[in-house]
Amino acid sequence: MHLKKQLLLQFLKRYKMERPYSTIIIDDEAPAREGLKNLLKEFPETFNIVAFAQNGTEAQRKIESLNPDIIFLDIEMPGSTGFELLENLKTIPIVVFCTAYDQYSLEAFETNSIDYLVKPVKLERIAKTVEKLKSFEKSISSDQILKVLKAISNQKKVNKMTSITVKKNEKLVFIKLDEVVYFEADNNYITIHSDGVNYLSADPISSLEQKLPDNFLRIHRSIIINKDYVNDIQKYFNSRYIITLRDKKKTSITTGRSYNEVIKVWINL
Numbered sequence: 723m724h725l726k727k728q729l730l731l732q733f734l735k736r737y738k739m740e741r742p743y744s745t746i747i748i749d750d751e752a753p754a755r756e757g758l759k760n761l762l763k764e765f766p767e768t769f770n771i772v773a774f775a776q777n778g779t780e781a782q783r784k785i786e787s788l789n790p791d792i793i794f795l796d797i798e799m800p801g802s803t804g805f806e807l808l809e810n811l812k813t814i815p816i817v818v819f820c821t822a823y824d825q826y827s828l829e830a831f832e833t834n835s836i837d838y839l840v841k842p843v844k845l846e847r848i849a850k851t852v853e854k855l856k857s858f859e860k861s862i863s864s865d866q867i868l869k870v871l872k873a874i875s876n877q878k879k880v881n882k883m884t885s886i887t888v889k890k891n892e893k894l895v896f897i898k899l900d901e902v903v904y905f906e907a908d909n910n911y912i913t914i915h916s917d918g919v920n921y922l923s924a925d926p927i928s929s930l931e932q933k934l935p936d937n938f939l940r941i942h943r944s945i946i947i948n949k950d951y952v953n954d955i956q957k958y959f960n961s962r963y964i965i966t967l968r969d970k971k972k973t974s975i976t977t978g979r980s981y982n983e984v985i986k987v988w989i990n991l
Contacts, residue, residue, distance in 0.1 A: 742770035743791035743855065748781040748807075749820065750799045750980050751943065754841065758794055758820065761848050768852050776980050778802030782810055792816040792855075794839075798932055800940065800984040805871045814867050816858060818851055822928040883933050886914065888921045897921060899938075903951045903969045905930060907944040917951075917969045939988060941965065942978040955989060 745762065749755045755774050762769040772788055775781035777799050785793065793815050795804040808814055822841040837851050885896045897916060906913045907927040914921040923930075931940050940946045941963075953968045961982055967973045977985055 742766065742768055743816070744772045744788065745769045746773045746775060746781070746784055746788065746790045746793045747771060748775045748793055748799070748804070749796040750776050751796070752776075754796065754820070758843060761843060761845055762794075764845060765848065765852055768855065777983055778804075778807040778810075779983055781807055785811060785815065789813075790815050792818065794818045794820055797821040798928065800981040802983075808871060809868065816855070817867065821932075822926065883935060886923065886925075886930075888914065888923045890921065895921065899935065899948075900950070902948055903967055903973070904948060904975070905938075905946040915969070915973070939984065941975065941981050941985060943980075945975055945978075947975065949988070 747755050747758050747762075749758070755776070759771060759774075762771060769792070772790060773784045775784050779802070781793075781795075795807070795817055797804040797819055798821065799807075802810075804819060808817065818837040818839060820839045820841060820843065837854050839847055839851070883899060885898050886902070888895050888897065897914060901916050903915045903917055905927065906915060910924065912923045912925060912927055912930065914923055927940075927944065927946065931938075931946055934946065937949050938946050939949055947965065947967065951967045951969060953966045953972070956964045956966075958964045958976060960979060962979055963977045963985060965975050965977065967975070
């Protein structure tokens with residue numbers, strides 16, 4: 723076993739709990755759920771994983787049914803954000819937010835009521851969460867947590883993007899968002915599909931999604947569309963949709979199944 727990991731586990735054995743926290747992992751990305759599961763399994767005396775969820779609707783149902791002690795919650799998910807999920811719960815468990823980028827980071831995340839993990843999550847950072855749980859104040863109310871969420875949500879609304887900057891031939895090019903038809907992720911890059919011209923960006927799609935204005939919608943793990951360019955939507959098998967865009971190529975995109983809820987909300991189904 724790696725020496726650093728061995729020392730961490732030896733250190734944490736001194737803080738044996740009466741019983742592990744029943745735990746639900748909520749994230750729309752399967753690799754993220756699997757990665758976090760493997761990390762939490764290194765702390766069996768602290769976490770007992772009882773369920774997984776890939777969107778807000780599924781998460782609410784499982785939380786209300788299983789009444790977990792703690793949830794690890796992705797902030798941005800199709801259908802509803804992590805914040806919106808918590809606002810819909812009657813009783814809020816201990817919350818550990820997980821996200822790829824720190825734009826939501828506030829001092830509130832440093833309190834004992836909420837913790838905050840930046841992806842990719844490391845074993846050493848989970849150990850700090852375990853330390854926080856030892857001093858967690860059970861008296862902290864749902865109202866206090868919701869006040870924190872409101873402050874964070876208000877911060878998100880500030881400084882919305884109107885353009886995106888990319889580097890091309892040693893120059894910076896400013897692309898107006900109202901000229902972007904859709905974004906397409908591929909490995910470490912995003913292709914920005916403007917009508918007739920394409921650009922490359924190194925900005926990861928999860929980070930980009932959080933910054934874009936409301937007329938952009940993620941419909942697949944690798945696709946974000948500009949809703950203003952949608953021509954028509956057709957139902958497809960396995961509860962998916964085919965969306966045709968109003969660009970020169972009449973691009974057709976098949977949606978991802980895990981994004982069904984957010985698409986239904988958008989088209990009022």
